[in-house]
Amino acid sequence: MRKMRNVAAGMLVMGLLLGSSQPVMAADQTPEQQIEELQKENEGLREQVETLTKELEELKGTEETEEKIELPDHVANADTSVQYSDQATVKLVQETLNAAGYNCGTPDGVAGKKTTEQINAYETAQGLTVNGVITDQLLESLGIADQLEEQAKAEADKASYSSEYTYEQLARNPDTYTGKKVKFSGKILQVMEGKISYLRVAMNSNYDTVIFVTYDKDELSYRLLEDDLVTICGSSLGVYSYEAVSGATITLPWIMATYVDLQ
Secondary structure (H helix, E strand, C coil): CHHHHHHHHHHHHHHHHHHCCCCCCCCCCCHHHHHHHHHHHHHHHHHHHHHHHHHHHHHHHHHHHHHCCCCCHHHHCCCCCCCCCCHHHHHHHHHHHHHCCCCCCCCCCCCCHHHHHHHHHHHHHHCCCCCCCCCHHHHHHHCCHHHHHHHHHHHHHHCCCECCCCHHHHHHCHHHHCCCEEEEEEEEEEEECCCCEEEEEEECCCCCCEEEEEECHHHCCCCCCCCCEEEEEEEEEEEEEEECCCCCEEEEEEEEEEEEEEC
């Protein structure tokens, strides 16, 4: 629309200039009167040309302002040379783009053709370097750079938990293993949510090796449900005893979970 208006305004300027080349003078005017009349007409045309020229410049400036996207410094200065293709990063980018209206399909952590196309579309719309790959600039623009950094720290921390501890060790010698950083997988048999939430988890899905797990539900972005398969990293707190419906006392190895990941 603005381009059409610019063209129209330019044509009007040319029309005024061309139309003024053959003025019509009254036959009864003296040469002095004709000269004075021409001067008035030229002055009027000059003012119109100046007005239209100024309007054209303003419109041009407005278009340039609209076309240029000012990037925040942390985005504009972000690195575009390093590319990320690990599953966790790709999946988070897919989820974030989907939420922003750029449909990458089901987030699977694989940067396929559809994901590349949507990255290109987002980069173009946001005034980023358009390359179709995941860079620091893209992560900063999406607002997930810090989140990925925290995820990377968490993954590094999880490596410090050991899966070598057995149920037999934790149950038979709880004092020996109190404070040890334990990692195990299993099936959730029971969930109780509260200020302190807890789970009963069948280690390796074996109902004869049940672990009592306490966790902070507010640290999770999802709820845990019975029959969920999870991987838990936490510290051994010895054993926990409680009374069953039958009146019997049940004692289980007790883990305070730091991380509870759905499988």
